[in-house]
Amino acid sequence: MLIRFFLMLRAAGVPVSITEFLALLEALEARLIGLSAEDFYWVARTVLVKDERHYDRFDRVFAAHFRGAQDLFEALLASEVPADWLRKDFELSLSPEEKARIAALGGWDALMETLRKRLEEQKARHQGGNRWIGTGGTSPFGAHGYNPEGVRIGGETAGNRRAVKVWERREFANLDDSVELGTRNVKLALRRLRRFARQGATEILDLDGTIDSTARRAGLLDIRMVPERHNAIKVLLFLDIGGSMDDHVRICEELFSAARGEFKHLEYFYFHNFVYESVWKDNRRRHGERTTLARVMHTYGQDYRLVVVGDATMSPYEIIQPGGSIEHWNEEPGAAWMKRLLASYPRHVWLNPEPRERWEFTPSIRITRELFEDRMYPLTLAGLDRAMRTLQ
Amino acid sequence: MNSPLNRFEGSDSYVATGELALAVNAAITLGRPLLVKGEPGTGKTQLAEEVARALDTPLFEWHIKSTSKSQQGLYEYDAVSRLRDSQLGDERVKDIANYIVPGMLWRAFESGRRAVLLIDEIDKADIEFPNDLLRELDRMEFYVYETRQLVKARERPIVFITSNNEKELPDAFLRRCFFHYIRFPDSATMEQIVEVHFPGLKKSLLAEALSAFYRIRDVPGLKKKPSTSELLDWIKLLLAEDIPPEALRADEAKSSIPPLYGALLKNEQDVHLFEQLVFLNRRAGRPG
Numbered sequence: 001m002l003i004r005f006f007l008m009l010r011a012a013g014v015p016v017s018i019t020e021f022l023a024l025l026e027a028l029e030a031r032l033i034g035l036s037a038e039d040f041y042w043v044a045r046t047v048l049v050k051d052e053r054h055y056d057r058f059d060r061v062f063a064a065h066f067r068g069a070q071d072l073f074e075a076l077l078a079s080e081v082p083a084d085w086l087r088k089d090f091e092l093s094l095s096p097e098e099k100a101r102i103a104a105l106g107g108w109d110a111l112m113e114t115l116r117k118r119l120e121e122q123k124a125r126h127q128g129g130n131r132w133i134g135t136g137g138t139s140p141f142g143a144h145g146y147n148p149e150g151v152r153i154g155g156e157t158a159g160n161r162r163a164v165k166v167w168e169r170r171e172f173a174n175l176d177d178s179v180e181l182g183t184r185n186v187k188l189a190l191r192r193l194r195r196f197a198r199q200g201a202t203e204i205l206d207l208d209g210t211i212d213s214t215a216r217r218a219g220l221l222d223i224r225m226v227p228e229r230h231n232a233i234k235v236l237l238f239l240d241i242g243g244s245m246d247d248h249v250r251i252c253e254e255l256f257s258a259a260r261g262e263f264k265h266l267e268y269f270y271f272h273n274f275v276y277e278s279v280w281k282d283n284r285r286r287h288g289e290r291t292t293l294a295r296v297m298h299t300y301g302q303d304y305r306l307v308v309v310g311d312a313t314m315s316p317y318e319i320i321q322p323g324g325s326i327e328h329w330n331e332e333p334g335a336a337w338m339k340r341l342l343a344s345y346p347r348h349v350w351l352n353p354e355p356r357e358r359w360e361f362t363p364s365i366r367i368t369r370e371l372f373e374d375r376m377y378p379l380t381l382a383g384l385d386r387a388m389r390t391l392q
Numbered sequence: 393m394n395s396p397l398n399r400f401e402g403s404d405s406y407v408a409t410g411e412l413a414l415a416v417n418a419a420i421t422l423g424r425p426l427l428v429k430g431e432p433g434t435g436k437t438q439l440a441e442e443v444a445r446a447l448d449t450p451l452f453e454w455h456i457k458s459t460s461k462s463q464q465g466l467y468e469y470d471a472v473s474r475l476r477d478s479q480l481g482d483e484r485v486k487d488i489a490n491y492i493v494p495g496m497l498w499r500a501f502e503s504g505r506r507a508v509l510l511i512d513e514i515d516k517a518d519i520e521f522p523n524d525l526l527r528e529l530d531r532m533e534f535y536v537y538e539t540r541q542l543v544k545a546r547e548r549p550i551v552f553i554t555s556n557n558e559k560e561l562p563d564a565f566l567r568r569c570f571f572h573y574i575r576f577p578d579s580a581t582m583e584q585i586v587e588v589h590f591p592g593l594k595k596s597l598l599a600e601a602l603s604a605f606y607r608i609r610d611v612p613g614l615k616k617k618p619s620t621s622e623l624l625d626w627i628k629l630l631l632a633e634d635i636p637p638e639a640l641r642a643d644e645a646k647s648s649i650p651p652l653y654g655a656l657l658k659n660e661q662d663v664h665l666f667e668q669l670v671f672l673n674r675r676a677g678r679p680g
Contacts, residue, residue, distance in 0.1 A: 017567055019568075032417060032422075033414070042411045042414045042415065046570045046572055221479045
């Protein structure tokens with residue numbers, strides 16, 4: 001019985017492993033708790049769940065598992081059945097062009113995967129009660145004429161048996177994913193770009209140097225100190241902000257905060273859509289306090305690595321035409337400025353949060369890629385990893 | 393099964409909810425480290441102190457900083473003083489063991505009785521830090537290379553680890569821990585907590601203070617919500633200044649800022665936001 005519970009937890013996305021499952025059995029064997037469902041709930045949660053973001057998922061599975069077969073069926077429905085069920089209905093209403101577009105987005109399975117995630121998210125936000133999926137929140141699907149109205153996922157609240165109450169309350173519903181700090185993986189990827197050097201105040205003992213020097217002085221102690229090792233890599237980060245980048249704010253924030261923690265020498269500037277004669281550091285005062293690109297190139301030397309983050313999705317005129325900028329009149333085209341920038345910083349990459357499949361269909365991305373001589377990488381962990389290798 | 397000394401039920405100066413006590417007892421019985429998270433000021437660090445006091449065992453605290461290395465918790469080899477002693481011809485220099493300085497983990501292992509070990513704010517350290525402690529926490533032993541000696545815990549210490557969520561912890565590490573998230577106490581628990589700290593507080597003052605406190609916590613968009621420890625500070629101030637309960641009453645507080653709010657709101661944007669809300673309330677509440 002508990003094995004099924006364990007498997008259901010895994011299916012619901014709570015990362016539990018066999019070690020933890022065995023620990024739970026151990027806890028039961030140690031007679032840690034009496035014959036109380038509520039105690040069992042607390043102990044199981046303590047042992048199996050390692051992150052408060054997963055408390056809500058745990059509560060749902062717990063409720064489903066210990067409530068009876070009917071609800072179990074509904075939980076299964078939530079996690080597996082709709083994909084096939086919906087597909088038939090869905091395909092009928094698609095034109096051949098739309099089908100092609102879906103294929104470009106990574107095919108059916110990827111699309112359904114996204115949908116499933118959306119559904120999960122949406123469930124997490126609706127606290128308790130009914131969980132009907134509306135058309136509103138699932139925008140990309142709405143555009144294709146997808147209408148999941150009437151698909152009910154999850155059950156109603158069970159009766160007011162006292163013992164079930166704790167997990168039925170679902171108090172951690174709004175904690176699910178709200179404290180996301182998923183920068184750990186990003187940081188590990190950024191670590192590829194490390195070059196240690198000793199600079200600054202001499203703070204730590206140089207053991208080899210001390211032994212060497214002491215031996216030279218015939219055993220008379222001569223302590224040598226060296227500065228601590230720091231990551232000496234210098235990074236110049238240009239971030240596209242506003243407009244179409246609003247969809248990617250979260251991943252950019254993650255990247256930014258990880259980079260801040262990882263690189264000691266990090267300079268960052270913002271731009272909108274494409275780089276022209278000036279950039280800025282503070283979005284609230286972007287019209288007042290700008291830094292000219294010439295000044296940036298004079299201030300930061302060639303040893304800086306240039307990382308540009310942007311979706312490069314705009315009208316091609318914004319890149320190749322004088323006066324093409326949507327915000328001001330630019331005497332010279334953005335491409336000219338970008339070429340100067342790339343010449344000043346021979347080690348450069350462009351990180352693009354748009355999915356790779358779309359790159360081919362957006363002319364402005366093609367142009368930018370040519371400018372960067374193909375050093376454009378998707379803003380995913382794998383892409384970041386490759387980008388960091390290129391920069392090394 | 394369990395002797396009373398092996399169970400923790402809260403103490404006269406610390407209110408543990410049933411779920412917290414259960415988590416602590418699970419960790420004690422099964423000998424796993426307990427990872428405690430929760431909003432700042434909900435008594436994570438205090439938990440270890442109170443458990444040590446309640447079970448009457450020694451407490452070893454290892455406070456983690458951004459520069460902490462896992463080795464510092466095990467032992468450090470003081471090469472510099474050995475070198476110096478060798479210059480001075482000290483006899484001690486012959487034995488390397490004289491220059492091994494045990495860290496908190498070692499001291500907890502060596503403690504004759506079962507000890508409580510607190511690893512405080514583990515998320516402050518480098519992201520690889522928890523990974524370096526896997527074996528030590530799992531097997532409760534480590535090897536001292538300098539003296540070729542295996543240090544093994546005589547009695548598995550009770551390990552508490554606190555985290556403020558500044559960094560994510562690695563999965564391998566999490567798998568070895570039990571986990572408890574200290575939820576922000578509801579007002580009934582809060583009354584108990586205040587009672588423990590200020591016994592015999594006037595009922596009227598307590599009720600008004602608590603309702604003012606939860607009202608502030610409910611203000612949307614606060615950068616730093618006031619927590620239990622701040623409430624306790626605030627009540628201490630209210631008592632010291634002898635503020636009457638009437639001054640905190642809801643209808644008045646709605647149109648004014650609670651006295652001594654500096655103990656609750658720790659940042660000027662929050663104070664500003666709160667003042668604005670109070671101002672809006674006052675305008676809305678004006679008859680007319």
